[in-house]
Amino acid sequence: MHRFDLTAIGAGLPVAGAMQELTDAAAAGAMVVLAPPGTGKTTVLPPLIANIVAGRTLVTQPRRVAVRSAARRVADLDGSDLGGPVGFTVRGQRQASAETRLEMLTPGVLLRRLLADPLLDGVDAVVLDEVHERSLDQDLLLGMLAQVREVREDLLVVAMSATLDAGAVAELLGAQVVEIPSPxxxxxIEHAPAPxxxxxxxxxxxxxxxxLARITADARSRQDTDALVFLPGAHEVDELVRRLRPLAPEVEVLPLHGRLPAAAQDRATAGRRPGEAPRIVVSTALAESSLTVPGVRLVVDAGLSREVRRDRGRDMAGLVTVSASRESIVQRAGRAARQGPGTAIRAFSETDEARMPARALPQIAVADLTDAALTMAAWGTPGGDGLPLWDAPPPASVAQALRTLRHLELTGEDDRPTxxxxxxxxxxxxxxxARALLEGVRELGDARAAAEVVAAVSDDHRAQGADLESLLRDLRSGRSPGADRWRRESDRLTRLAELPGARPTGAGPGTVLALARPERIARRVAEGSRSYLLASGTRAALPEGSGLAGQEWLAVWEVQRAQGRSADGTGAVIRLAAPLGEEEAQLLAGPLLTATRTVELDASGRVLAREVRVLGAITLSSTPVAPRPEDIGPAILQQLRTQGLSLLTWSDAALALRARLALLHGALGAPWPAVDDEALLAALPQWLGPDLTAQRARPRLAAIDVASALRRLLPWPEASRLDTLAxxxxxxPGGRSARIAYTTDAEQRPVVAVKLQDLLGADISPRIVDGRIPVLFHLLSPxxxxxxxxxxxxxFWAGPYQQVRKEMRGRYPKHAWPEDPLAG
Known part of the structure; x- marks a missing residue:
């Protein structure tokens, strides 16, 4: 069994000095390791763990480029070939063998392995690196591995980070915390804001x-070192590289982002060899914490991040550019001082820095949870129920994700996977x-055609005029940027989805999009318009001049929020779509295609009924039909919900009963019912339904006895105490009684308005609702x-009465105004 030479691997790295402490902590079965950037935790800890355990050790890195970089570095230090004792697996690429003891992989790859093999047979340790980044996959892995450890006590789980809420993760895993300081x-730190x-x-x-290009070129030339520049996305990286090259011709300017081929990524992350030109590496956040770019002593930071934001109201999610967190800019600056003294130039002011959030929101709080929800369902914890998570996902996002999975027919009504x-x-x-790929092969009969569409929409390719068919032509011809990357992904997806015996049907790309996002099947709102109504209810417009203009139906993949002329007043712009026929739209809509019967009352009180066919929010047809006797009740209920309870005739008895019930609900709560408008409208079928079934084709709401209807809400057996409580x-005194006036206003007390003479001789302060509520007397003159x-x-008798008596007995001499009111 291969053992790693930890002395050689850890030479000069601070983590190497803590090997005994780490070994001791590993005996507990789980540990959380905190170590600053540059201490060597990613390099030293995985082979240390592999030496401790007998089986394979899996190590996650948050990005593919970091996986390959870490595996290559450990293999180099070990003196072995990549794919031997040290291997890696990322989507679409694997270098590992039977002799691999230490395997680097992305969190997504490990999630799928857990679903296929929940006990991870043959794996004795899992190391999760950079867990502070709070990716959705990493958060799911923490919860799932915590459950695996409940049945596999021999499985060693390690979480590593430079900045982390160690207590929360340690509690989740039942882990010991090891903190490794570093000199x-x-x-x-310098600030160079743009005006x-x-x-x-x-x-x-x-x-x-x-x-940014000017200050980077100037600082690098002054310091004569390699530099690392941080920008939020691939587009900005490529734009800055283009600007830098003429400003720094003596330097090799390299981009680093997820859209590059693996060879180009590896070139940017590999160390500069002797004799090679100095470097400026322009990177997205993937170089922030999960890998080291050797030789860097200068960091230039734009202070920006690209983060997921979800607009639940419009059912849109996408990446937005925002200020980075203070935690991130510290991580980025630390890249300059990993291997020696360094400089970090922040291209923003100290005031901007003070306004930055302390840390970025975890993905689970802001992302579309559809993928995560299917993972959790396949794990046996639908909706995350029973899964120990670092942070609970927002309930509204979970509910939306579960609805989406049911619409895609990936889960049943019990939210378990189909x-x-x-x-x-x-x-x-x-x-x-994946759903579009598998079902698309069935619909198109052509795995390659389906794979090409999925490869095009799942990467950051830009379509002129939002036209997917035009984009596909450019990719196939090689005219579009990224065509090689698209072709490789198409090949991979074709192998995943091939269906023996399938025959091409001639269906188009719109079919594949509709299978992936049936809720984004869209119909033009009017002849000549470029605005569309999506089945989800969102309105969005095609870009001006789009080749899709004039299409009645579209299958939409991407929508972005927008304002002004480009959005045509809809608030959103379609960024990627393909044509779709109406018949095909209805065939692919799944549960979104429904037929319902609507009923309403017209102005004269007649019941009108219609048969309505809809595709989500899109009305396909609405046909008048003869009303049935059973339509009358729903029509009245609908009118009441629309126009309110004032349509009913509220007698004094009904108003009084409602006020009494309001008092009891306010004072006692359940089971006494709420009787405000919202509560009564929500419970209409319960208390008013029996009266509605007796109505005829021209219903007479005035004939309904509302007081009797309200009594259906009285709880049993508590109803028998209504007259006692309220x-x-x-x-x-004297055998008479006075009416108690109640109000539905919770702030107003019940009132008895009575002539003063009717209370002479009475020494009472009545309270109702079991003594909780006092009755207020309004004392009246004759x-x-x-x-x-x-x-x-x-x-009152002991004080104010004497002044009232003095004023009133001359005005009303025939009425009693005794000096002693209690004597009668």
Missing amino acids: LHALT AGRLDERGVRRDFLDH PLGLRVARMPVGVRE PERLPL ARRPLAITEDLAS
Whole structure:
């Protein structure tokens, strides 16, 4: 069994000095390792763990380029060939063998292995690196591995990070925390903000990229070192590379982002050999923490990040450019001081820095959870129920994801995976793309055609006028940027989806898109318009001049929020779509295609019924039909929900009963029902339904006894105490009684308005609802004009009464105004 030479691998790295402490902590079965950037945790800890355990050790890195870089570095230090003792697996590429003891892989690859083999047979340790990045896959892995450890106590799980809430992760895994300090190299921080700022409504400003190019070229020439520049996305990286090359002709300027071929990524992350020109590597956030670019002593940071944001109201999710977190800019600056003293230039002001968020939101809080929801369902924890997660996902996002999976027929009504769902969950591609790929092969009869569409939409290819068919022609001809990358992905997806015996049907790319996103099947809102209504209810417009203009139906893949003329007043622009026929749209809509019967009352009170066929929010047809007796009740309910309860005739008895029930609900809560408008409208079938079934084709709402209907809401057996808790009348001296006036306003007390003479001789302060609520007396003159208000009659007799008596006995001499009111 191969053993790694830890002395050679860890030479000069701070983590090597903590090997004994790490070995001791590993005996507990789980540990969380905190070590600053540059300490060698990614290099030293995985082979140390591999030496401790007997079986294979799996190590996740958040990105493919980091996986390959880490595997290559450990293999080089070990003196072995990549694919031997050290191997790696990323989507579409694998270098590993039977002798591999240490395998680097992405979190997504490990998730699919767990679904296929929940106990990870033959694996004795799993190391999760850079867990602070809080990717959705990493968060799911933490929860799933915590459950695996409950049945596999021999499985060693390690979480590593430079910055981390170690306590939360340690509690999740039942782990011991090991913190490895590191002597810091000197790091100089400079600020060089651009005068006009960094962003405008379109994203990163072009003049900011010019500014960034100038300060990078100038700083690198002054310091004569390799430099690393951080930008938010691949487009900005390529634009800055184009600007830098003429400003620094003596330097090799290299891009580094996820859209590059593996060879170009590896070239940017490999160390500069003796005699080679100095380098400027321009990178997205993938170089922030998960890999080291050797030789860098200068970092230039735009201070921007590309983060997922979800617009639930419009059912859109996408990447937006925002200020990076303070945690991120610290990580980025640390790249300059990993191997010696360095300088970090921040292309923003200290004021901008102070306004940055402390840390980025975890993906689970902001992302579309459709893929995660299928993973959790396939794991046996639908909706995450029972899965220990670092942060619980937002309930609304989970509910939306579960609805989407049901619409895609990947889960059943119990939210458990269907056979198709299980196959999709284990495929190395997104859920929507995998579903479109598999079902697209069946519809098109051509695995290559389906794979080409999925490869085009799952990468960052830009379509002129949002026209997918035009983009595919450019990719096939090689005219479009990234055509080689698209062709390789198409080959991989074709192998995944090949269906023996399938015959081409002639269906187009729109079929594949509709299978992936049936809720984005769209219909033009009017003849000549470029605006479309999506089945989800969102409206969006084609770009001006799009080749898709005039198409009645579209299958839409990508929609972005937008304002102004480009959005045609819809608030969104279609970025990628393909034509679709109406018949095909209905065949592919699945559960979104429904036929319903609608009923309503017209202005004259007649019941009108219609048969309506809809595709989500798109109305296909609406045909008048003869009403049935059973339509009457629903029509009235609909009118009441639309126009309100004032359509009913509220008698004094009904108003009084409603007020009494409101008092009891406010004072006692359940089971006494809420009777505000919202609650009564929600419960209409329960309390009003029996009266509606008796109505005829021309219903007479005025004939409904609302008081009797309300009594259907009374709880049993508590209803027998209604008159005791909230009586209609209050007994008075001499055998008389007075009506108690109740109100639905919770702030107003029940009132008894009574002539003062009716209470002479009474020393009472009545309270109702089991003594919780006092009754307020409105004391009246013989002419029934107000004299006083009190809830404490004894206090009134003892004080204010004498002034009232003095004023009133001359005005009403025929009525009793005794000096001692309690004597009667």
